[in-house]
Structures are given as C-alpha cells and as structure tokens.
Amino acid sequence: MQIGDRVLISGVKPGVLRYLGNVHFAEGEWCGIELDEPEGKHNGEVEGKKYFQCSEDHRGIFAPSFKVV
Structure with missing residues (x-):
C-alpha cells in the first residue's frame, strides 16, 4: 500500500490511504x-x-494495517 491508494477497511468502508506507520496510541502498523x-x-x-x-x-x-486492502 502507498499513500494516496484507494482502500477498503474490512472490505466494507472505502476511502483513501493518508498515513501508514506507527501511532502513539497503539502498537503495530496503522493506516490513517x-x-x-x-x-x-x-x-x-x-x-x-x-x-x-x-x-x-x-x-x-x-x-x-491487517484490516486494510
């Protein structure tokens, strides 16, 4: 995935990837x-x-990130 890609969260909610990386509120890789x-x-x-x-x-x-395609 790259910033600007069209994505789906859990195969349901469509949007545009604006951030990919670590966050201060949880462990692991997250998608904004x-x-x-x-x-x-x-x-x-x-x-x-x-x-x-x-x-x-x-x-x-x-x-x-594992919920985003």
Missing part, C-alpha cells in the same frame, strides 16, 4: 484513512497529534 463518507472519528488528528489532513466532517479513521 480519509473515508468517502463522514463515518470516521476525526480529521486526521488524535489526542493533539496530527497524522494526516482530511475534511473536518469526521472522515478520518485509523485501522490496523
């Missing part, structure tokens, strides 16, 4: 995704740390 629909939890910022930029209408979400 800008969802097509406003079904996320944030705008790319979690607990004051900005990982990526996306729409302010809650399109940002993180998922473990």
Whole structure:
C-alpha cells in the first residue's frame, strides 16, 4: 500500500490511504484513512497529534494495517 491508494477497511468502508506507520496510541502498523463518507472519528488528528489532513466532517479513521486492502 502507498499513500494516496484507494482502500477498503474490512472490505466494507472505502476511502483513501493518508498515513501508514506507527501511532502513539497503539502498537503495530496503522493506516490513517480519509473515508468517502463522514463515518470516521476525526480529521486526521488524535489526542493533539496530527497524522494526516482530511475534511473536518469526521472522515478520518485509523485501522490496523491487517484490516486494510
């Protein structure tokens, strides 16, 4: 996967990969995704740390990389 790729979370939620790497809130490799629909939890910022930029209408979400294709 590369930044900018179209992806699916658990084969259901479509979006664009905006971040791939480690995060401060969990172990392992995580994907930061800008969802097509406003079904996320944030705008790319979690607990004051900005990982990526996306729409302010809650399109940002993180998922473990093993759940993203």
